[in-house]
Amino acid sequence: MTSTPSEHAHPNPTGFAALFARLRSVVEPQVNPLAASWPPFVLFFSWSDGQRRADVVTATAATFAEAWDAGTEQVTQAAGAAGLVVQWLRVDWVTSVEGMTWEALRGRLEQTRRSYFRCGLSLDSNFRHAFLETELNGNAMLYGGPAQTHAVVNTKNFERYAAIRHQLASVNFEDQQNVNVFSTRGAFASLQAPEVHLLHGTGLNAGRRIIEHLRPADVRALVASGSRYLAGQVQPGGRFHYGWHPCFDREIGTYNTLRHASSIYAMLEAWEVTQDNDLKTAIDAALHYLVNELIMPAELPSGARAAFLVDRQGEVKLGGNGVCLLALVKYSQLTGSDEYLTLLEQLATGILFMQDADTGKFSHVLNYPDLSVKQAFRIIYYDGEAAFGxxxxxxxxxxxxxxxxxxxxxxxxxxxxxxxGA
Structure with missing residues (x-):
């Protein structure tokens, strides 16, 4: 049975209104008017149906009430037109603004690590054409590519999103053109839960929930949520959807077998806590793929049988065998199974093959299948993973x-x- 967009727009108007009311009760006492150079109140409403990236609208006014009502109306109309139910709602309010030129901003970005710019930008003093920090980073507007270590204005991505968000045909990036850098604080609420979460406004925790004291219930919820996500990424054959480029929702095309193994270990640690049946099903599928497709046998010069986790580049990584031990030992302990004891010995034998008998130092990367040393040292984590396993x-x-x-x-x-060299 299908439904029309109007049926989906607001099936629970009371709940929809209550979501905004809950947020307002927390947000309004936090907001102070800005200085005279700017609109007194600038609010950003980010909303989602819980299945897709949030849309953002901006509301400015002389009073908080006017700005809030304007933003609420915009969200209501947009959600209704799209036939979507607002499940998640976040409100950010501007706390400070600094005017500068694009030239000065570029200088600041050169001192900022890429993806670590934690301010928003407005192209005008009235905030008609403004972008939250989450919009800037979420659309790669300040990203110059993997070779560029600091933030940089990406004019192509900037204009792309400016056209989507504000219907701008172009943006003036000339050095002496004015641009306004602003900071915000925020709050988040969900239709499924009664809590309103205040968010950090600045620093490395910007945008994260403010949690003064982490309670056992908080930790259990995080474990359950994170493991459910991992379970949902396991495909029927046991291979993970390896990852997603969040800016443009594109699947990452590479695959790292070490991360496959370490993800199984994390899922097993979570299953020990949650005992979730769907999680166990996903673990079994991913483990089957690991054992049958990614771990390869080898005969050592001594004649001993060994096993190695092999990446698609034909690399054997010390840390890969280490995390395979962690995952398979944990599985054996939790289930009482002795199915993998032989394989565990072969994986450990492979690690000992990578260790110098005299000095104890490990070779980090081998070539498969000839097992020649490709890289004596790559990253210090490999030693720790091997020892832990x-x-x-x-x-x-x-x-x-x-x-x-x-x-x-x-x-x-x-x-x-x-x-x-670490």
Whole structure:
């Protein structure tokens, strides 16, 4: 059965109005008027049906009540026209504004790490054409590409979104043209929950919920939510949707087998807490894919049987075998299964093959299948992942070989040698 857009617009008008009322009761006491150079009250309303990226509208007025009513009306009309129910609503209010030129802004961006610019921009002093920090970063408007380490004005992406958001045909980026940099604070509410969450306004936590004291219930909710998301990314064959470029909602085309294994380990840690059946089903599928498609057997020069996690570039990473141990040991402990004991020994044997018998140092990356050393050192995490995995395996089996390898492997840390180049 299908429904018309009008049927979906506001099936629960009381709930829709209550969502705005709950937010207003928290937001209004927080907002102070701006200085005379700017509109006294500038509010941004970001709304979503919970399935797609939020739309944003701006409301300015001489009083808070007028700005709030104007913003509420805009959201109501837009949601009704689109046939969508507002499930999530965020309101940001401007707390300070600084006028400058594009030339001065570019200078500031050169001192700002890419994706770390935490202010909004308005092209005019009346905030007719303004963009929140989330809009700027969410549309790659200050992103110059992976080779550019600092923020930079991306004129193509900027004009693309300016046309969508404000129907602007072009933007004047000339050096002496004025632009206004502003800071905000915000609050978020959901139709499904009664709480209103105040958000950090500035700094590295900008946009995150303000949580004064993390309670056990908060942690459990985060574990459940995060693991449900991971479970939802597991495809029927056991392979993950590896990731998404958030700016333009494009799937990431690469695949990292180490991250496949470490995600399973995280899901198992979560399942120990939640015992969620859908999560367990996703774990089983992802584990089957790991064991049967990503872990490869090898015969060592000594004749011993080993196993290695192999990336699609034909790389064997020390950390990859380490996180495979973590995932398979955790699975064995939680389920009581001995199905993977042989494979666990082969993975650990592979790690010992990557360790220098005299110094204890590990080679970080091998070529597969000839197992020649590709890179003696890549990242210090690999040593930790290998040691952690071997210790967990020792805890499962009691085999002294694995603990001895860890003890030998940590000696270079005490000498400071492994840290060189980290």
């Amino acid at each position: 071997l210790m967990r395996l020792y805890g499962l089996t009691g085999d002294a070989r694995w603990l001895a390898a860890v003890e030998k492997g940590v000696r270079p840390f005490h000498r400071g040698k492994t840290l060189e």
